[in-house]
Amino acid sequence: MSVATSGAYLENLLHGQPLPPASPLAWLNRLRAAAVDRVGALTVPTTRDEEWRFTDISPLAKLTFQPVTVAPRLRAADIARFCIDEAPIRLVFVDGVHAPELSGAAADGGLVVGNLAAARVHAAAIEPHLGRHVDFNDSVFAALNTAFLYDGALVIVPPHARVATPVHLLFIATQKDAVSYPRCLVLAERGSEVTVIEDFVTLQDAAYFTNAVTEVAVGDDARVTHLRLQRESGAAFHIANCAVALGAASAYRSIGVALGARISRLNVNVLQAAEGAECTVDGLALIDGSQLADTHTMIDHAKAHGVSRQLHKCIVAGSAHAVFNGKIRVRAGAQRTDSSQSNRNLLLTGRAQVDTKPQLEIFADDVKCAHGATVGQLDAEEVFYLKSRGMSDAAARSLLTYAFGAEIIDRIPVASLRTRLEKAVLERTADAA
C-alpha cells in the first residue's frame, strides 16, 4: 500500500466524523490533540513493517467506514443472551456509545463502574493513567482511538476493596460499515481485587471496524483477573491495544479468547513496573474459513523478582491463519526474574497456517526463562485410542480438538462463561472435524 492511499484512509477515518467536543479538562484535550498529531504523522502499517510482517491489513484500508452518529437503542431482550449470570455489574456500549439503560447493577462500597465521559469527578485518579500506558506514538490505531476518546468504560477499585462479582464490559456492534473506538480504563488501587470481563460481541454479520484500547493499572499488592472475549462477526475487523502496568507484589492474570473477526489483531503489553509482580497472560484463538487472528504480546520485566507465565494456543481450521508474536523482555536489574512462555498450535487442515515467533530479550544475568513453540496436527495415536473405544473418526477428532482448547478455557474462573465457551468450541470443532 502506498503512503498516499494510507494517508487518504486515515484522513477519512480522522475527519470523516467529528472529533469529540472539547473537555473542561485541559490535559484530556492535550492528550487528544497529541493523538490527532500522531495520526497525521503515522501511516497504516503494511507487511513491510516488522511488527505486521504476517498480518496483511490492506483489506481493512480498502473499505470505507462510517462514523457512528447515533447508536440504535437496544432493548434488554436484545442483549440478554450476552449477559453473564455471575456478573450483575455491567456496562454496555453500543457501537462504542455508552448505553446506560442497558447497564446493570450500580456499584457500591466506593467501587466506580461508569462512563469515562461522565467521570470528571474522578479526574485526579484518571489523569496519571489515561493514555499513559498505551503508547500511541508508534501505533496509528491506538492514536486514532485516543483522538476519539470520549465514551469508555471506567472501573476504579478503591484500596483494599474486594469486588465479589466480575465486572462485565460489553461492547456490541450493531451497524454495517461502522467504526467504533471502545476504550477501557481499569484502576485497581493498592491491595484491591477485581475480575473484569471485556466482551466484544455483535448483532450482525456485516463488515465493521472495532478499534479498541484498554489500560489496566494494578496497584501494589492488588490482584486483577482480566478476561477478554472477542466474538466479532466473521466479516469484522478488530484491532485492539491493551497495556497493563503492575505495581509491587501485584498479580495480574489474563485470558484472551479470540473466536471472531475476519482480521483481528491484539497487542498486549504488560509492564512489571515494580518488584515482585506476577502475571499470567494466556490466550486461545480458534479460527476457520479465511480468518486471521494475530496476537502480539510483550511481557516487560522491568524490576526484580518478577514472575510471568504464558500459554497461548491456536486452533486453526479451513484456510485460516494464526499469528503469535510473544516477546519477553528482562531488563538489566530485573534479577531473579522467573518467566516461562509456551505457544502451541494445532493445524486442522493442510491449508491452515500459523506463524509463531517467541522472543526472549534478556539483559539481566540471574534469571530463569523458558520458552517454546509447537505446531502440529492431531496425534494419530490419540485419534486411534478414541476410535478403539468406539468413537467415530469425526467424534474423536472433535474431542481432541476441543481438549486442546479446553486447557485454556478451563482456566476461566467464571463458570457460566466457561460452559458457554466450551459449547462454542465444541460446535466449532465439530464443524471443522
Next chain:
Amino acid sequence: MIYEDSKILLEVRGLRATVDGIEILKGIDLTVRTGEVHAIMGPNGSGKSTFAKALAGHPAYRVSGGSVRFEGRDLLALAPEERARAGLFLGFQYPIEIPGVANSQFLRLTYNTLQAQRGKDELDPLEFDDFVREKMKLLEMNPDFLDRSVNEGFSGGEKKRNEILQMALLDPRVAILDETDSGLDIDALRVVANGVNQLANKDNAVVLVTHYQRMLGYIVPDYVHVMSAGRIVKTGGAELALELETRGYDWVSAGQREASGALA
C-alpha cells in the same frame, strides 16, 4: 475356563502384517472361544504387540495377508471404531493422556457411544456417575480419578486400572490386554488381575499379551502361546508359562529354528 459348548469368538488364519513396509507378522493362527483366557508371550520384537494392534485396526499396521473372523464377521473389513462396537477391546500398553477432557466425560462418552450402537439406553451424567463408581470399586480406584483429565498425571498403575475400568464399562466380547502388567507394582498387579478375573465370564474371552509370567500367577490362562519372529511357535497350557519363566525364550526359538531347518 474351557467349556464344552463354547462358541468361537475370534478366528485368526495366516495373519500377516507390515509396518513401514517391513513384515512383522508372518502368518498367525489363533482360535479363541467363549470363556477362554489366552496368553500370548514372547521376547521383545517377536510381534506380539503388533498382533494386538493389528487386531484392533491400528492404521500404522497394514494387514498383508490372512483373515480374521470375529463372531463370524470379517473383522479386517471393519474400521477400528466398528471393531470396538462389535465387542473387541484393546487395553493399551501406553494409554494416551488427554489433558482438557475430564475422565468422567470421556468414560461416559465412550460408554454411551457403544450403548447407542447396541441399541441400549444411554446414561445421563448422574446415572453414569453411580454406575461408574460401582465399577471403580472393582479396581479399588479413588473416585477422584473421575474429575481429573484422562490419564493425565496418572501413575503407570493408575493408567492400567483406568484401562481395565474401560473394559468393565464397555463389556467387550474379546478383550486384548497389551502388556497390562508392565509398570505395575505387586499391589497394583494384584488389583488389576483381580479386576480382569471378575470381568471374565463364560460368554467372553481375554487375550493377555505379556512378556513375563508374573501376571499369569494371578490370571491363570487356559492356553499359552509363544511368539517368535512373527509366528506362534509353541502352544501349551498354563505350565508352559512357568517353563518359560525358568528356561527363558531361547529354547523355544531354537526349537523353531531346528524345526524350520528340518523342513528345509
